[in-house]
Amino acid sequence: MPELPEVETVRRGLAELLPRRTAKDVQVFDSPKSFPNAPRDVEQFLYGAEVVAVRRRAKVLIIDLDTSYSLVAHLKMTGQLVFRGETHFGAGHPNDSLVGQLPDRSTRLQINFEDGARLFFNDQRKFGWVKLLPTSEVENLPFFKKVGPEPLEEETKPEHFIERIRRRNGSMVKPAILDQSVVAGIGNIYADEALWAAKIHPEIRVRDLADEQLETIFIEAVKVMALSIEKGGSTDRNYVDAEGKRGSYLEFAHVFRREGKACHVHPDQEIVKIRVAGRGTHICPVCQTAP
DNA sequence: CACTTGACCTGTCCGC
DNA sequence: TGCGGACAGGTCAAGT
Incomplete structure (x- = not known):
């Protein structure tokens, strides 16, 4: 969670x-x-x-x-x-x-x-x-x-992310960004949100991505997580803060838990839920073209 | 070493 | 209404 x-x-x-x-x-x-x-x-x-x-x-x-x-x-x-x-x-x-x-x-x-x-x-x-x-x-x-560096710390730069994720060149990109030794703290929600924002399909291999695409994934991951902190996090079912209150980020999510709903970029396209490396994964098949 | 899969638990939801 | 099976946001151990 x-x-x-x-x-x-x-x-x-x-x-x-x-x-x-x-x-x-x-x-x-x-x-x-x-x-x-x-x-x-x-x-x-x-x-x-x-x-x-x-x-x-x-x-x-x-x-x-x-x-x-x-x-x-x-x-x-x-x-x-x-x-x-x-x-x-x-x-x-x-x-x-x-x-x-x-x-x-x-x-x-x-x-x-x-x-x-x-x-x-x-x-x-x-x-x-x-x-x-x-x-x-x-x-x-x-x-x-x-564990890898803190993505929201100023001194953590895209090149640090790129250098670490390249160690997983043979892996699909989604499980690679979920790997806590690449950067710390990204989980299933923000992996899906960052990949949608970066227009990258989760099953593309890391080795098939250019450095510029990896940099975009990192920048988008930082943006969605920073926004989520502003909104008090994502409450799906269990999560509450230290006072027992829910977070509201999911109201702003583009793909996570939005299967069957319209993509915010392509209104005629529904968000689709697939399974990647054993994890539920949400994509817009038009924004994120399959490998 | 890198990658994938199953295990750890309980609760809920969905289809029959 | 009941029941079996799939699934849930994270890591680790063990397999290939």
């Missing part, structure tokens, strides 16, 4: 809500992949720890504590991190939340703070996880060892 824009939206919310709060305890409901490598008594390492910052790298959230430990979370397909408690901009935000009373049956973890605030990790499919790691070891996670 959550891709870079969704995780970044959650990060921005948590960055407003969590710092300076002190953790008290944690309840683990049912989260088999969480705390696999944590110290034996997680609570002992969480009790009295104050949140100092909330960071993001790729699709991973990092909540830094003042104890030299960090809570590290991956939401995978259906994870949510939802905050409940009094805020400096007032209570009442939870009233327009998409999620109801918490905990609910998808709640896997609940972190309680000394001031009564609570942070819920909900995850219908249990693919996601939360780890507690020494902050200095976060960057040593295997995933971080191979």
Whole structure:
């Protein structure tokens, strides 16, 4: 579910809500992949720890504590991190939340703070996880060892993307841009949106694309993800932000979940859904001509 | 090494 | 209304 824009939206919310709060305890409901490598008594390492910052790298959230430990979370397909408690901009935000009373049956973890605030990790499919790691070891996670640069950072240029995606010259272009070692954070929604905007068919091999076409894909991916962050991300079914609210990017999408609807460039052409490398894929067959 | 496929889970939707 | 099967936004392990 959550891709870079969704995780970044959650990060921005948590960055407003969590710092300076002190953790008290944690309840683990049912989260088999969480705390696999944590110290034996997680609570002992969480009790009295104050949140100092909330960071993001790729699709991973990092909540830094003042104890030299960090809570590290991956939401995978259906994870949510939802905050409940009094805020400096007032209570009442939870009233327009998409999620109801918490905990609910998808709640896997609940972190309680000394001031009564609570942070819920909900995850219908249990693919996601939360780890507690020494902050200095976060960057040593295997995933971080191979992940590519952040596409929305100024210093990440199209040529960095081109150099990395060329390592996958034999692959079709869609699975190549979903590869997190090329650039971080692109998932199924923004892959389809970027390829439509770049007028590139997802099944074309990377080797059959000119550098200029690859550059266009990168620029369009950055544009759609930046717009999505402005819109609070894409809510299809599960995704909500740190206050439990949905994002509105899909109202602006050109192809994702628009099968059977008119292409915004060719009104007589319907968006078609196909399967590419095992993933549902949305294209305009006129904008994006097959290889 | 590069590429593809299946597995991890639960819930929902669609056709019979 | 019930039931089986396909499918869902992400990664990883194992296969070729």
